[in-house]
Amino acid sequence: MSANGSFGFSTDLAHFGEDEKHLGAVIPPIYQNSLFVFPTMEELLDTMYNNPGGPPHHYSRVSNPTLDLLETKLAHFEGGEKCKVFAAGMTAVSVAIMSAVKQGAHVVAVDGIYGPANGLLNTYLARFGVECTMVDGRDTQAVIDACRDNTTLIYLESPTSLTFRVQDISAITKFARERGITTMIDSTYNTPIHMRPLDLGVDVVxxxxxxxxxxxxxxxGGAVIGSAAYIDKLIRSEVVMMGSLLGPFQSWLFTQGSRTLKLRLKQHEATANHIAGWLEQEPEIKVVHHLGLESYAQRDLVKSMMKGTSGLFSFETKQDDKAKVMDFCNRLQLFGRGISWGGFESLVVASHVKPCDYDSPRWFIRLFCGLEDAEDLQADIAQALVALR
Ligand SMILES: Cc1ncc(COP(=O)(O)O)c(C=O)c1O
Incomplete structure (x- = not known):
């Protein structure tokens, strides 16, 4: 049921990588163990030194069959050769970035990337002599112009997950490949259902x-996907030295989640398009930043690069008043006040940020449309909007 490539994406999401049935179990078991024993010492040493990523597996800090199944699936969905899964998305970001820099290296990253990734690049890694230049990612020439002789990495997030700005990925990767610069992208918003950055020339997703x-x-949890050569190198250095892989139970949960990814994403997208389209007409709203709107500034680029959008968007209010923004968020009943997104439940978070082209910070209210009925979510927002008048 897997590797011959003859199945559609939904079939692959349901079954890929699961040819082996364990006592007929429809759900694969969890290998909840820290180590594996070998028939001979020679085989153990050979695996440890020559094939640490397995299989065979020798130690769950480096690899494990339950992680292996998820990694096989994620690499396939993304069109990559290999994947490694980590304890959090931020672990994946950190490990991947650290694999691409050394003392004296220079990184170009786009304005608006996830906060802790920004902190890692601009504060933490500065301690080790790594420099980072932030640019407006909508401007491909700005990305190109920021690169120097010592630039080893261009770090992308498209769209950025608060300001919702998109990069022309093919144009950037074309330049990077000519210059031998590694490109990485945080593609959490897209999932491979809506965009596969490796197909657009990105090195690491x-x-x-x-x-x-x-x-x-x-x-x-987090995942890093790329070529077999890249992931093997990552295993031998960052993974062996830092550990921090995803646990077997969490890997098992993500394998189950992946089966329904497409269905869920369709509903998140439809609901967000409905809500964002209605919201942008409301008098209290200055602008809605949603890739799915025809009014979205980079809509042509979105259409040329992506197969769909998502349940996540932000908006700015005309009055931009902190007390009113807080009151709006606090009045919401179906949107929980919380920082994550992508789950079954709707969420709201308010952030005071200054995009690189703004003169001063403004309040961005980010909504994540969960799997509730769109009409209920709209009614909830409508009753809270009174706070913004
Ligand atoms: C776009 C994006 N990338 C990365 C992360 C980090 O993921 P995690 O919270 O799993 O560490 C987040 C978390 O909010 C995110 O929104």
């Missing part, structure tokens, strides 16, 4: 599995 892949707000 990162996901927070915590979001759509999990879908049920019951685990944190």
């Amino acid at each position: 990162i996901h927070s599995l915590t979001k759509y892949y999990g879908g049920h707000s019951n685990a944190t």
Whole structure:
């Protein structure tokens, strides 16, 4: 039921990688163990030194069959050769970035990337002599112009997950390949259902599995996907030295979540398009930043690069008043006040941010449309809008 490539994406989501049935179990078991024993010492040593990522597996800090199944699936869905899964999306981000820099290296990253990724690039890694230049990712020439002789990495997030700005990925990767610069993208928003960055020339794709892949707000996890050579190198260095892989139970949860990814994403997308389209007409709203709207500034690029959008968008209010923004958020009943997204439940978070082209910070209210009825979510927002008048 897997590797011959003759099945559609929904069939693959349901079954890929699961040829082996364990006592006929329809759901694969969880290998909840820290180590594996070998018939001979020679075989153990050979695996440890020559094939640490397995199989065969020798130690769950490095690999495990339950992780292996999820990694096989994620690599296939993304069109990549290999994947490694980590304890959180941020672990995946950190490990991937660290694999691409060294003392004296320079990174170009796009304005609006996930906060802790920004902190890692601009504060933490500065301690080790790594420099980062932030640019407006909508401007491909700005990305190109920011690169120097010592640039080893271009770090993308498209769209950015608060300001919702998109990069022309093919144009950037074309330049990067000519210059021998590694490109990485946080593609959590898209999932491979809506965009496969490896097909657009990106070297390494990162996901927070915590979001759509999990879908049920019951685990944190992250994934790094790329060529077999890249992932093997990652295993031998960052993984062996830092550990921090995903646990077997969490891997099992993400395998279950992945089966319904497409169905869920369709509903998140439809609901967000409905809500965002209605919201942008409301008098209290200055602008809605949603890739699915025809009014969205980079709509042509979205259509050319992506097969769909998502349940996540933000908006700014005309008055931009903190007390009113807080009151709006606090009045919501179906949207929980919380920082994540991608699960079954709707969420709201307010952030005071200054995109690189703004003169001063503004309040961005980010909504995540869960799997509730769109009409109920709309009614909830409508009753809270009174706070913004
Ligand atoms: C776009 C994006 N990337 C990465 C992360 C980090 O993922 P995790 O929370 O699983 O560490 C997040 C979390 O909110 C995110 O929104």
